[in-house]
Amino acid sequence: MPDTHAPIQYVAKNMRLDLRLIAEMVTPGARVLDIGCGDGALLAHLTTTKGADARGIEIDMAEVTEAVANGLAVIHGDADNDLAFYPDAAFDYVVLSRTLQAVERPREVLRQMLRIGRHAIVSFPNFGHWQVRWQLLTKGRMPMTGTWHRPWFETPNIHPCTIRDFFDLCALEGYVVEQWLAADENGLRAPWRRSARLANLFGEQALFLLRRG
């Protein structure tokens, strides 16, 4: 897979590690929409370090309030209902971090992301991790791990997928995977970049940079 983006050069402090990896994928001055932006940590980082025009969508009122109070452009909304109202190609990057598994219609959300953005950056917890497989195999119960830590009857994660599943969906939809990596729970890059099968077994998180085919 061609790796056209510059390698990671520095890591910001006080930001979730996977957000730092995402920030590295964004080019300076870009227009960015972060879906599920929380209190806007990534937006603030992209604005100050990359001069980005960064905007967000967040479902939780307390988080949106925090973001708006910090002067960030965030709307109280969600991926399933609000993306349809943005015009085509309004953004250079549309980011969805650790949220794909919790949306109602992941395929439609991805379509909207790549309609309103030139690139989509998607991170999600990998359901193919060996611990998940092992627990299901040996205990016969829904797995509970560091990443998948809510019981099945109250988890918001209604659409879990594996790294290989995600590759399949990209192929089905004709999306080009520009860059991908697997990471551990803290967002540190894991060394299985050449093999999707190994990444699918050992990666707790996955991060993809996509564009329309």
Add this chain to the structure above:
Amino acid sequence: MLRHNATPRAMLPPVSPFTQVDHQRAVFAEELALDCGVSLARHAVAYRTYGKLNQARSNAVMVCHALTGDQYLAEQNPVTGKPGWWSNIVGPGRPLDTNRYFIICANVLGGCMGTTGPREEMTDAEGRGMGRPWGTDFPNVTVRDMVRQQKRLVEHLGIERLLAVVGGSLGGMQALQWAACYPDSVFACVPIATAAHHSAQNIAFDEVGRAAIHADPDYKGGRYWEDGRVPAQGLSVARMVAHITYLSEEALQRKFGRRLRGAQTLTLLEDVFEVQSYLRYQGSTFVRRFDANSYLTITRATDYLDIAAEHGGNLANAFAGTATRFFVASFSTDWLYPTSESRHIVRALNAAAANVSFVEFTTDKGHDAFLLEEPEFHRALGGFLSGCAARLGV
């Protein structure tokens, strides 16, 4: 309903025309062309300011008031003697910090607190006074007309661009019209608990209020000013109906429930529910400060509002290419201008690729929440304005 109406009237003292106050005003001799085709040859804006305009004239914030609000934003109201209607938001160290911003608030066109309106002296085509109030001869005005007049005031004060236009309810409609009509003069726009058009339900409630005023024998076809009376009964009923729409069911339940005034249980004789007595009080105090013809004029202006219709039926067109930053705020239990109306505005702004923030604040206080203690709302409002000010170096 009729039986209840009889009581407040009996309780009211004979109502005289309300306190005469000399309001601070700017008078304009250049005519103001209204949407209805009529021009006002001479017109005045009553206004108040708080804080100091900085050297660069870049820290001015226009606050637009709601239907029955006025320019006395953050000081004792000279007519009612009550504190300013937004004194919890406007002041030193408050979200609208008077140490940092120069805050302007003007009585709306058609109002009754000193700005040209039905209660002010009628002028002829040359702007000469005719020795009688406008009354029902005052032309129909729109929210856009209100904003056009405010623009004159802002220019008169030597301000080219406002840091922000902020307003709730009808004030939010004015803020939206400011951003739509004068995008280059509005750096940031904060429409709160509002809508870009009046719904059939909004118009219906307004019509009940207007019908109550028209039905009052003291209204006299709008010429009540001739014998110094006011249609107190009709106006107070209009206020009572409107007041219900400002509160949520939860708030009414919390504040009053089914409690009785001065009794524990129903006697089926002279029982008065607390909510009844509250509404009667609201109605009776209102008629001492508000002019019936102004009420008719302003409610009509809100009913006429349809910003999308003014822009080819698509609200996004009203904001195409705008550089203004928006913060849209709604309240979860507001059923007068529900969150769906704010979301409609936000989606239009998104479609116009505008820079927009939006929060629906969870509260049980209904529409009135924008006037009350809502710490989260205040924090977001203060932070948003502060961020905008920082970008302009204020």
